[in-house]
Amino acid sequence: MLNIKGIWKSFGGLMALRHISVDVKEGDIKALIGPNGAGKTTLLNIISGIYQPDKGEVFFLGRNISNLPSTKIARKGISRTFQHVELFGNMTVLENIMVGRYVKTKAGFFSSGLKMPYVMKEEKEIQRKSEEILEYINLAQRNDELASNLPIGEQRILEIGRALATEPRLLLLDEPAAGLNIRETRNLGEIIRKIRKELRITIVLVEHDMELVMRISDSITVLNFGEVIAEGTPLEVQKNREVIVAYLGEEEEIQRGYNAHT
Ligand SMILES: Nc1ncnc2c1ncn2[C@@H]1O[C@H](COP(=O)(O)OP(=O)(O)O)[C@@H](O)[C@H]1O
Ligand SMILES: [Mg+2]
Structure with missing residues (x-):
């Protein structure tokens, strides 16, 4: 459904994304994880047309959308929420x-x-x-x-509702669980699952809450310093050494997610 091909993006001297390629299958919940500053939000901004890539292309349903303005991309069926809640x-x-x-x-x-x-x-x-x-x-x-x-x-759930109002086929969520307690996070997870299952909307989930990510994702891509360092199912990603090293200090959290999943 979504093919991100060799995306580069820099801000001044800072290289935020270096040759990123990610494929998202229709009907999947695809998680994008990685430490702060890894480039996750920048990638969502490129998919949704807020930023233009320096190099590389984004294909949505086979069409190259890399140079379309964000309003056109929204009309094609891509909707999103923001890391910092942006409600009226x-x-x-x-x-x-x-x-x-x-x-x-x-x-x-x-x-x-x-x-x-x-x-x-x-x-x-x-x-x-x-x-x-x-x-x-x-x-x-x-x-x-x-x-x-x-x-x-x-x-946060209202923001998801507003994104649903455009009847998207692809929904991009930027840290929807940030600031939520365990009960709210569970409820959020159920709603995301329901949206995928009943409305058949494909989801890209940027998230730090490993328990949530491991519980609801079909596939995970891990970014670090603007590069993809791992990709696979929740189980595969949790076993990946490079991922554990990138998350040094957050190792315990990965373990917690692992236990919750098995
Ligand atoms: N508009 C911008 N101007 C300058 N630097 C930016 C801008 N947006 C993001 N960056 C930088 O790009 C890098 C990646 O940021 P971001 O995509 O927000 O990471 P993440 O969402 O993974 O935490 C960071 O170093 C960040 O400071
Ligand atoms: Mg971010």
């Missing part, structure tokens, strides 16, 4: 989903201010669809609350 804090939960949904419609966010009859009909439809999404991610009882009043765990 002064809008309600429902409105946050509706904003995501406007990307999908012809009226667009601004012309809908005119309240033409066809626009109003469309707006009703957007609201109905948005309520359905909130139902799906178990946030329906929060519809009218301000997004900024939700606990962080629900904010």
Whole structure:
């Protein structure tokens, strides 16, 4: 579904990605892991068109998308969340989903201010669809609350809901479990699984929580200093020496993930 081929990206003198190639199979949950600064977010930014690569190409469903702007890439079916939650804090939960949904419609966010009859009909439809999404991610009882009043765990899930509103085929998640407690992380894991299984959306998961990664991923790619250092199933990656060395100090966490998986 997604083929990343020989991507290079530098910021000034800093080489953030050095010849990265990764393939993501349709229907998979693919985890991207690696220490801080490894280049994971940069890679998501390149896939979603926020940055252009210096060299290399990204293919989505066989089409080269490397030079498309992010809005076009979103319309092709790639949606994402951010490492730092980027919700509209002064809008309600429902409105946050509706904003995501406007990307999908012809009226667009601004012309809908005119309240033409066809626009109003469309707006009703957007609201109905948005309520359905909130139902799906178990946030329906929060519809009218301000997004900024939700606990962080629900904010992260709301952000996923907003990404779903564009009806993507590929969902990129940047550290969705950051700041969540164990219970919230479990719930998040269940929602990610459900999205993959029922909505058949392929998922790229950047995540530090090894327990979560090992539990829900089909395949893992490990980055370190902008390079792929390992790739395989959760079990294969946990046994890889280079990975353990890259995570020096986080070794214990890998062990914990391993125990949880077996
Ligand atoms: N916009 C940017 N400008 C300058 N340096 C950046 C920018 N984005 C990322 N970097 C640098 O690129 C490297 C990779 O960062 P990032 O992709 O955020 O890593 P990760 O998400 O794996 O922690 C880091 O050294 C980071 O400081
Ligand atoms: Mg990051």
